[in-house]
Amino acid sequence: MHKSKSFFQRYFLPVVAMLIISSITDLTAHNLPLINVTGRNIISLDGEWQIIVDPYEAGFYDYRHKESSDGFFRNEIQHDKTQLIEYKFTSEHQLKVPGDWNSQDPKLFYYEGTVWYKKDFKVTADLTTRLFIYFGAANYESIVYVNGKKVGTHTGGFTPFCFEITSLVKKGNNFVVVKVDNKRHLSGVPTVMTDWWNYGGITRDVYLVKEPKTFIQDYFIQLKKNSFNEIEGFIKLDGATSKQKVKIEIPEAKIDTAFETDDSGYVKINIPVKNLSLWSPGNPKLYDVIVSSGEDKIKDKIGFRTISAKGADILLNGKPVFLRGISIHEENPLKGRRAYSIKDAEMLLGWAKELGCNFVRLAHYPHNENMIHTAEKMGIMVWEEIPVYWTIDWKDKNTLANAENQLSEAIERDKNSASVIIWSMGNETPVSDERNKFLISLSVLARKMDGTRLISAAMEKHTNPSDPLTQIVQDPFADYVDVLAFNEYIGWYDGLPNKCSEVKWKINYDKPVIITEFGGDALGGYHADKLTRFSEEYQEYLYKQQIKMIKKISQLRGMTPWILCDFRSPRRVLPHYEDGWNRKGLISNKGIKKKAFYVLQKFYKELETKK
Numbered sequence: 123m124h125k126s127k128s129f130f131q132r133y134f135l136p137v138v139a140m141l142i143i144s145s146i147t148d149l150t151a152h153n154l155p156l157i158n159v160t161g162r163n164i165i166s167l168d169g170e171w172q173i174i175v176d177p178y179e180a181g182f183y184d185y186r187h188k189e190s191s192d193g194f195f196r197n198e199i200q201h202d203k204t205q206l207i208e209y210k211f212t213s214e215h216q217l218k219v220p221g222d223w224n225s226q227d228p229k230l231f232y233y234e235g236t237v238w239y240k241k242d243f244k245v246t247a248d249l250t251t252r253l254f255i256y257f258g259a260a261n262y263e264s265i266v267y268v269n270g271k272k273v274g275t276h277t278g279g280f281t282p283f284c285f286e287i288t289s290l291v292k293k294g295n296n297f298v299v300v301k302v303d304n305k306r307h308l309s310g311v312p313t314v315m316t317d318w319w320n321y322g323g324i325t326r327d328v329y330l331v332k333e334p335k336t337f338i339q340d341y342f343i344q345l346k347k348n349s350f351n352e353i354e355g356f357i358k359l360d361g362a363t364s365k366q367k368v369k370i371e372i373p374e375a376k377i378d379t380a381f382e383t384d385d386s387g388y389v390k391i392n393i394p395v396k397n398l399s400l401w402s403p404g405n406p407k408l409y410d411v412i413v414s415s416g417e418d419k420i421k422d423k424i425g426f427r428t429i430s431a432k433g434a435d436i437l438l439n440g441k442p443v444f445l446r447g448i449s450i451h452e453e454n455p456l457k458g459r460r461a462y463s464i465k466d467a468e469m470l471l472g473w474a475k476e477l478g479c480n481f482v483r484l485a486h487y488p489h490n491e492n493m494i495h496t497a498e499k500m501g502i503m504v505w506e507e508i509p510v511y512w513t514i515d516w517k518d519k520n521t522l523a524n525a526e527n528q529l530s531e532a533i534e535r536d537k538n539s540a541s542v543i544i545w546s547m548g549n550e551t552p553v554s555d556e557r558n559k560f561l562i563s564l565s566v567l568a569r570k571m572d573g574t575r576l577i578s579a580a581m582e583k584h585t586n587p588s589d590p591l592t593q594i595v596q597d598p599f600a601d602y603v604d605v606l607a608f609n610e611y612i613g614w615y616d617g618l619p620n621k622c623s624e625v626k627w628k629i630n631y632d633k634p635v636i637i638t639e640f641g642g643d644a645l646g647g648y649h650a651d652k653l654t655r656f657s658e659e660y661q662e663y664l665y666k667q668q669i670k671m672i673k674k675i676s677q678l679r680g681m682t683p684w685i686l687c688d689f690r691s692p693r694r695v696l697p698h699y700e701d702g703w704n705r706k707g708l709i710s711n712k713g714i715k716k717k718a719f720y721v722l723q724k725f726y727k728e729l730e731t732k733k
């Protein structure tokens with residue numbers, strides 16, 4: 123006989139169970155990377171966002187410093203004059219998105235803390251589609267709320283994140299609130315010490331993305347490693363619960379191939395191809411690629427090329443190539459702000475082209491997509507790096523998880539970009555067992571996600587006290603990379619420029635070598651003799667001596683001197699000469715090309731004519 127359930131069993135228990143489950147499982151959405159976001163059905167949320175600067179995170183913690191779960195919007199609507207409202211988003215306080223806050227408001231120039239952002243948006247479409255909110259990047263920790271409900275969190279200042287908000291939006295008026303906090307942390311990636319400005323804010327584009335119930339979430343479409351006649355990769359649908367038909371069309375290559383996914387919406391692809399026009403600096407050919415499935419269709423422009431290392435050579439499309447490069451920070455030096463736009467990318471990469479570059483090192487973190495795609499169109503190869511920089515907390519497993527997450531987000535985003543040829547696991551990290559394990563884990567992840575590109579890291583050289591003129595490059599991590607890269611500052615931090623002619627190099631690896639940094643500071647427009655520090659003449663002399671020296675390194679196959687432009691750094695406080703700028707740029711923050719610019723340009727012209 124069916125015993126009726128007591129009130130307790132029928133009502134109280136399920137509620138308690140739900141509360142326990144929800145408290146255990148974070149009900150926020152997971153970050154769902156959407157490849158090629160600008161090729162999708164998007165609505166831009168760029169423009170003015172209302173803000174509240176909140177150095178004590180009063181919108182997040184109460185006066186007992188206990189987390190209050192409903193954030194700044196809890197008193198959003200004032201019902202009557204007697205109601206206490208202590209903070210409110212208003213149009214008097216706004217910031218432009220995309221854009222760092224430091225360069226938009228003098229009061230925020232040095233600010234490191236929380237800023238709350240708010241944007242109203244309307245939803246008109248029928249709700250049969252799925253709706254996502256996509257952030258190109260926000261530095262450094264973000265919490266996203268839609269209509270007062272927490273949607274998701276993200277850590278890392280230089281990679282995209284995206285959450286589904288379908289169930290949270292309603293027809294008509296909606297609003298998104300984002301808590302962005304750029305405080306540095308010892309366990310962060312990067313850690314507390316960096317030689318670049320800690321620009322905070324929603325620094326890249328924000329989009330609403332409309333998708334059908336089942337849509338193309340991700341795909342990898344590249345030439346198979348060392349092959350010119352096989353395109354391979356995968357297509358991944360989101361929302362599939364049974365096998366689905368997907369199609370790849372590359373009309374100009376006469377490709378129109380269908381595949382069937384598994385029940386989860388995933389399928390590996392392999393397409394025979396011949397006579398592709400291979401992407402290269404001299405031929406930055408991009409093909410129209412259309413991926414379709416059911417009601418979803420996404421268009422992309424993809425270049426096909428191979429990159430590999432063989433002995434001490436780097437082979438692009440099977441032929442040895444020398445990487446005539448320069449390092450670049452993601453900053454518009456003329457405006458003193460984070461770079462984010464196509465125009466910023468065209469300016470920076472235009473200067474690199476003018477220098478004679480076929481390669482750029484995008485230091486020390488993944489740059490915005492405009493840099494990657496503009497490089498692809500201009501025929502410039504790219505070194506892409508994650509901010510595993512200097513003294514990372516190697517023992518903290520959360521730090522490793524954070525670094526792995528940023529690496530996977532960078533690879534997910536750029537794995538179809540022909541311009542990207544090298545994934546860098548970090549910069550100038552001090553050798554230790556923990557650091558070696560940490561970097562090896564990253565390199566294993568990178569190879570698992572993308573077997574087509576080269577792996578490296580900017581390492582360091584050292585000397586034995588008994589023989590200070592022999593520069594030794596030896597690093598346990600060197601056995602795990604395809605390209606041996608290192609930074610050296612002979613003539614700036616290490617002796618004077620003439621020391622370049624006195625040193626010998628000991629690099630016992632049969633691998634391609636890239637010198638990822640050399641250089642020295644010069645205040646643009648300051649002229650003196652060639653041994654006066656911070657003069658253009660000193661930097662010019664240093665470049666001449668450096669070039670003479672590195673030409674003697676037999677495995678040298680590339681270089682990315684430090685750095686294209688002067689850039690802001692809180693560590694550079696020498697009055698008059700630095701004033702908050704690192705002056706190693708070949709171009710000053712006023713756009714002056716210093717004398718050393720022409721030394722490197724002349725060398726690259728000689729290399730180009732010699733090849």
Ligand code: GCU
Nearest residue numbers: 317549550609639684704706
């Ligand atoms: C280091 C570091 C750079 C830094 C440079 C410098 O090698 O990699 O991030 O800016 O030296 O000291 O100017």
